[in-house]
Amino acid sequence: MLVGAGVSGIQAALDLANSGFKVYLVDKAPAIGGKMAQLDKTFPTNDCSMCILSPKFIECARNPNISIITLAQIDSVDGEAGNFKVTLLKEPRYVDEEKCTACPTCIGYCPVNILDAYNENLTSTKCIHIHFAQAVPAVPVIDTTQCLFLLRKECQICVPTCKNKAIDFHQQEEKLEIEVGSIILAPGYETFKPQLQSEYGYQRLSNVITSLEFERILSASGPYSGELLRPSDRKPPKRIAWIQCVGSRDTTVGNTYCSGVCCMYAIKQVILSKEHDAELEAVIFHNDIRAYGKGFERYYERAKNTPGVRFIWSKVSILRELPETKNVVIRYRVNSTAVSEEEFDLVVLSVGLTSPASNKQLADRLSIETNSYGFCKSSSFSPIKTSRPGIYACGVFHAPMDIPDSVTMASGAASLSSQLLSEQRGTLIEEKEYPPERDVTGEPPMVGVFVCHCGTNIASVVDVARVVQYAQRLDGVVHAEENTFSCSIDSITHIVETIKEKGLNRVVVAACTPRTHEPVFQDALREAGLNPYLFEMANIREQCSWVHMRDRQVATQKAQDLVRMAVAKVKLLNPLYQLPYDITPAGLVIGGGIAGMVSALALAEQGFEVHLLEKAKELGGIARRIHYTVEGGDVQAYLQELIKKIYENPLIQVYTEANVIEFAGYVGNFTTKIAVGPERIVKEIAHGATIVATGADEFKPTEYLYGKDPRVLTLLELEAEIVSGNGRLAHCNNLVIIQCVGSRESERPYCSRVCCSQAIKNALKLKEINPEMEIYILYRDMRTYGLMEDYYQEAAEREVKFIRYEVDDKPDVKVIQENGQSILRVTVTEPTLGQRLMIDTDILALGVATVPPADNTGLSQLLKVPLNEDGFFLEAHMKLRPVDFSNDGIFMCGLTHAPKFIDECIAQAKAAASRAVTILAKEEMQAGGTVCVVDKRKCTGCRVCQEVCPFNAIEVDAKEMVAVVNEVLCKGCGVCASSCRSGALDIGGVSDEQTLTLVQAL
C-alpha cells in the first residue's frame, strides 16, 4: 500500500504494479499528484510538470492492479511485515465516483465561490469543483466548510442538475479495511508559512508572494492563464527579487536544515521569468547557492550569464511598500560597512519544505520514529527503511529532496517491498483485458480528430474552434472536436466511447508531444477495439503555439496545416503487431562497489540469478577508503557485512578482476562476454537486464602543491590518516581545507556534491581528537544540503572557521622558508573585511572533484549507452526515468550516474533493481510495431543497412542475400530505410508512401 500519491507515491505504485503486485494508492487529497501537480516546469530541464505527470496519472488510473483511494487516511495498522491489516478513514466526497461522468454541469450551477487551493488561493473556484483540470479521479468534490447545504441545510442546487444522480449528500465517513504485505509512506511536505515571520510582510504587502504562488502564476493553468503578472494591479513586473532560505536554515523558526530545492527552483523561476520577458531584471538574494545535483551547476551558470540577472550573497530585510506603486523596498548588505536599498515590483519568498504535523501524527499512529523536524528517521545504510519492519519511506517525507531523488527513492522503496513479498509476486494480479481487435480492412477511412487546448498552452495562441471546423471539412474526417485536456482521464474515456459510437477506424490527436503522450492515446485506441497504430499525433504545442506565441493568425494556420498532414497520413496507416518473446530471468551488474552490491543483493533477494562483475581484486570500490559518514555510521563494518551477504547468497555469482569484452542482445535477452582473472578466462553470460554501477574516482589535482609537498592531501587521504591515528595529526595545530578543487571550473563544470559535507565530517572528527586545533574551510558555496546543514552549524559552533572565496580569486599556497623552517602558507581574501588573510598551516587538505573512471568511455561504446559531457552515464530522462538508460533493459546506479553520498547510492541501487525487476518478473515481452520491414523482392543484400544500423538490428542472411531485421533491437529510427539504395526497406507506420503523402498534404 502506498500512502501519499505525489510523484514518489505514484512512481512506487507503478513499479510495484508492473512487477507483479496489487497496489492500493491512498491519498488524503481529492486527486493524486501532490505538490508536483502545482509546479509549472521543473529544473534543470524545464519540462512541463503536468506533461510528465499526466501520462503517469492515466497509467495508474487504467492499471487493473492499482486501486486509487482518495480523500483517505490511515486510521490504524495492525499486524507485521508481510501481513498488515490497515483501517482507512475515507472522507465523503458527496459525489459518487462511479456515477459521475465529470461533465461540469453541477459546477456551473453552484452559487458559492471559494478560494482555489490548487491555485494557492490566488483565484476562485466553485464550492463543488474538480481539484484541477487533469485530476485523477476526474470527479468533483464539495468543500465541506463552504457548502451552503452542509453548513445550514440550504441550497442543494447541484443535486437536480446531475443527470446521473451522482451528487449524494447522504455519504458519510467510511471505514475501509484492507490487507497488505507492506506499506510505503510518501506523504510529502508542506511549504513553510511565511506569515510566521512577520518581517517578510507576507499577506501584508500585496506584492510579496511565495515561490509556490509564483509557480502557479507562471503556469498556463494558473490564476492569470500563464501571463506573468503581479497580484496588486495585474501588471507585468519589471523587477523581481527572490529571497532565499525563508523558513530554512533559520534557528528562529526551528527549521535549521536546508530545504535542498529552493536555490534550484528560484534559478528555474528566474529562467522562466526571463522567457516571459527578456527585459525583466531578476535578483536572487542568497546565502550560498546550493546547485549540487546533476546538471545543476550548468543551469546556475546559465542563469548567472543571462543579462539582467544578479545573484547577491547577502541577508536582506524588507523595508516598506511604496503606497503609490505598491512596489517593495529591500535593504541588503554590500560589505562589512555598506548597505544598499533597492525597489522591486514583486518579491518572491523562496519558502522551505516542512514536514506537516499530520506526517508526525501518521508516524505516531504507525509507531514509526521521526527526527526532531518530523521527517522519517532512517540510517545511512538503510535509507528507505523506517523503524518498523515492512514499512518504508520515500520522497520528501524522508528529507527535503527534488523530483529525481524522490522518484529514485520511490523505486527503491518499491524494490524493498518487492523483496519482502517476492514469494507472493503475481498471485493477486489481474491482466488488463482489451476487447478483440476490430478488422478494419476494406473500410473507407473514418477519421476522428481531437484537438487539445492544453489548458491555455495551445488555446491562448491557436484558435482551436477554427482548427476543429477546418478538420471537419477534411476528406475522410467523420468527427472532430476540441478538449480542454485531451490527456485527462475523462477525455480519454470520452475518446474511447467516441471511437466505438462513431465507428472511427483512424484517430488523430492534435496536442502536445508524442514523446510523452503517444502511448496514452494508443492505449485508448486499443481499449476501443482498434489497432493502436491506426493513430497519428499532430504536435500543435511545441511545433506551433509555443513557437508562434505572438502570432495567433499564423499559429492557427499552421495548426490547420499540421492537422491536414496528420489526417492525410493516418488514412494510409495499416495495423501493426507486436510479437511476444521469452526473457532470461537473470541480471548482470557491472561494478562491485556499494551500489553494485546493493542492487545485486536486491535482485537476488527477489529470487533472480545475478552475475556481479568487479574489475578490481576485491569488492568494495571507493567505499574501501571511506570510514565514517557525517552522521557517524561505520562504513567499513557495513561494507564487510554487505560483502559477506553477497558471497553467502547462492544466487549471486561474483567475478573479480573481470571486465566486459563483448555485449550483445536486447532487453530481456542480453549475452555478455567477460574476461575474468589474471588469466583472462572468457565466459559468456545470458541475462535479461543489466545494471551499470562502475562508480567514480577521486580527482588527483596538480594545484596547491599537491604531489609536491607531503603536507598537502586530499580529503580521502586525510580521512585515512585520521583513522590510522597518524602521529602528525596529533601534533597538528592548524589545518586548512580548500574546497572545489577541480570541481565547478571550466574543465569540470559540475559540483561534486559530497565534498562540503566531507570537509565538515573530517573537521568535526579532528575537533573531537583535538578541540584546540584551528581549522579553516575555504569554500565557494557551502553545499550542506538537507539535514546535513546541522553539521555545518555544529562545525561553526565548534569554531571551525569558514572563509568564502571567489573562483577568480582563488587561495594561494606557497612554501616559505622562515627561521630555517619550511612553512606552508595559504593566503586568501576574507570577503567581509575585503583583506588578504595569511594562514600558516601544518596540513592542507583539498576537497577534490569526483571524476568518472577513464574506462567509462569503452564501456559506453560496448553497451551503446551514452555518457554526458562530464563523462558520467546519461539517464533516459532526468525526471521520468532517472535510473534508466534510453536503451531498454539497461539501468544505472551510484557514482557512475553522478557524485552522491552512500545513502543516496543505496537508494538508487535499490531503484535500479526495482526497474530491472519490472523486466525480469515478466514471463514474456513484446517487440515489433514501428520497426523496419524488408521487401525481400527488392533487397539485393548489399549490407549498407547492416553497416549503418546504430542498434545492430539488421543482418544480411548470407544464403538468401536479404536483410533480416531483429524486431526487438530495431528502434524504428529509419537510418536503414533512408540509406537503402533499392528502396527495399520501410518503417512500419512511417513508410515512404505515408511520409510523402504527408509532405504532399502540406
Ligand SMILES: Cc1cc2nc3c(=O)[nH]c(=O)nc-3n(C[C@H](O)[C@H](O)[C@H](O)COP(=O)(O)OP(=O)(O)OC[C@H]3O[C@@H](n4cnc5c(N)ncnc54)[C@H](O)[C@@H]3O)c2cc1C
Ligand atoms: C516552489 C517549489 C518549486 C519546486 N520546483 C521543483 C522543480 O522544479 N524540480 C524539482 O525536482 N523539484 C521541485 N520542487 C520540489 C518537489 O516539489 C518535490 O521534490 C516533490 O514534489 C516531492 O514529491 P513527494 O511525492 O515526496 O511529496 P508531495 O508532492 O508532497 O506528495 C505527497 C502526497 O501525500 C499526500 N498525503 C500527505 N499526508 C497523507 C496521509 N496522511 N495520508 C494519505 N495521503 C497523504 C498528499 O496529499 C500528497 O498528494 C519544488 C518545490 C517547491 C516548494
